[in-house]
Amino acid sequence: MRVVLAGGGTAGHIEPALALADTLRGIDPGIGITCMGTDQGLETRLVPARGYDLELVPAVPLPRSITPQLLAMPGRLAGAVNAAAAVLDRAKADVLIGFGGYVATPAYLAAKRRGVPIIVHEANPRPGLANRLGAKLTDHVFTGHPDCTLAKAAYIGTPLRREIVHLDRLSTGDRARSWFGLQTHRPTLLVFGGSRGAASINRAALAAAPALRAAGVQVLHVIGPRNTVEHEPPPGDPQYVLLPYVDRMDLAYAAADLVLCRGGALTCAELTAIGLPAAYVPLPHGNGEQRVNAGRIAEGGGGLLVDDAGLSSDWIVQNMLPILRDPERVAAMSEAALALGRKDADTTLARKVLEITR
Known part of the structure; x- marks a missing residue:
């Protein structure tokens, strides 16, 4: 055939x-x-x-x-x-x-x-x-x-992809964090804006870096291959790892407890398939499909939804930091996301x- x-x-x-x-x-x-x-x-x-x-x-x-x-x-x-x-x-x-x-x-x-x-x-x-x-x-x-x-x-x-469908986040988490130079015991936020990155997500996450670090949260931030940032977070502990692109998204997912991302169909399908909760920031233009994609997950308890115009460092600190500091809430959101996946x-x-x- x-x-x-x-x-x-x-x-x-x-x-x-x-x-x-x-x-x-x-x-x-x-x-x-x-x-x-x-x-x-x-x-x-x-x-x-x-x-x-x-x-x-x-x-x-x-x-x-x-x-x-x-x-x-x-x-x-x-x-x-x-x-x-x-x-x-x-x-x-x-x-x-x-x-x-x-x-x-x-x-x-x-x-x-x-x-x-x-x-x-x-x-x-x-x-x-x-x-x-x-x-x-x-x-x-x-x-x-x-x-x-x-x-x-x-x-x-x-x-x-098979490496996503068959990903065991619990057994792979420590190895995945080490792969990116992260510590194994800290709560981890993954930030990315799709295959090309998202400037608004990059700005908000970088601005929230000091507060996240102060709370003991480490960050894996994929800015996109064509994007640049004016000021990178200085070296420190917890780590704030900034990368232009990641070929092993399965390991990035395994390293994370929570994600900040767009609401593309593929992203939503992957995160729900592996039960990874996220804060979704739909594209502010187009036909509104990303809001529909992410809205279904947020309504089911597997994530948060925020408008692009409403995303800021303060929003991240006020809405995502409490989740990252509460393992039981992370687990509940993970189960809710997994129930929506295929x-x-x-x-x-x-x-x-x-x-x-x-």
């Missing part, structure tokens, strides 16, 4: 596709897998690093309103569809599985032209334009959020792929 996976741009589109690829290969090492992406997303780094073939097609961002760019769209889109069709031909694709992003629209249209079965996975409650189109071209639609608005969709959760989406979707293709 030959599978083409289409998803790119952010880790939220790419990681579920790669998790599915790993599971399919685990079921049958002979399955051929090709990933389709553009040269503008993280797929150019993440896909080759995981050992999969990556085929690039032109990125065609679709405008959401009538703009001058819309006039150039038919020609650009037609070129991208032709390129995507050529990828399907070279791969001799038996099925196309789309996860959204710029590459998914031409991929869906090319698969429809070639008569290749289409499967859509949408991680967010409010689907993007590409997956709304894909869902109209197939009956095989699966979602990572129970309240997704796509018609005919079945909720299965979001496919996650660990088996990768195997569920892989079985669906095999059933639909065969």
Whole structure:
């Protein structure tokens, strides 16, 4: 069987596709897998690093309103569809599985032209334009959020990396803290803003550093590969470890008692799958999907929710520090988060792929 996976741009589109690829290969090492992406997303780094073939097609961002760019769209889109069709031909694709992003629209249209079965996975409650189109071209639609608005969709959760799904935070915690140069006995806050970082989260956490240290809390802070900070916390005890990027997020999760982060679909799926409580700061722009993602967890007791405009060092000290100093509350929030998670989406979707293709 030959599978083409289409998803790119952010880790939220790419990681579920790669998790599915790993599971399919685990079921049958002979399955051929090709990933389709553009040269503008993280797929150019993440896909080759995981050992999969990556085929690039032109990125065609679709405008959401009538703009001058819309006039150039038919020609650009037609070129991208032709390129995507050529990828399907070279791969001799038996099925196309789309996860959204710029590459998914031409991929869906090319698969429809070639008569290749289409499967859509949408991680967010409010689907993007590409997956709304894909869902109209197939009956095989699966979602990572129970309240997704796509018609005919079945909720299965979001496919996650094996090292996340099988992570045992309790047994790995001491080793993970040592990995990052942290002490094993102190309460630990993990701060990150998604694959690219978040300036507002970085500012608030750094401003709260003195108060966190004074309370005995150590911090692992991932600022994002393209972000810089004006003033790093001086060396001291407890540690405040500042990193641009972390490849081993499983160890970062294992090291943490509590997280400060955005509310992306992948982040929410990973944290609930392993039962790690968090304070979620949804993106202040977009269609509001991050608030929906995180709101469900906060309502279930597995986290806190704060607007980007309301996040400050004072908010961190007043709302997160009491949790970090209360192990019983951390444990209760962990159990609540875990009750909302799904660990088996990768195997569920892989079985669906095999059933639909065969």
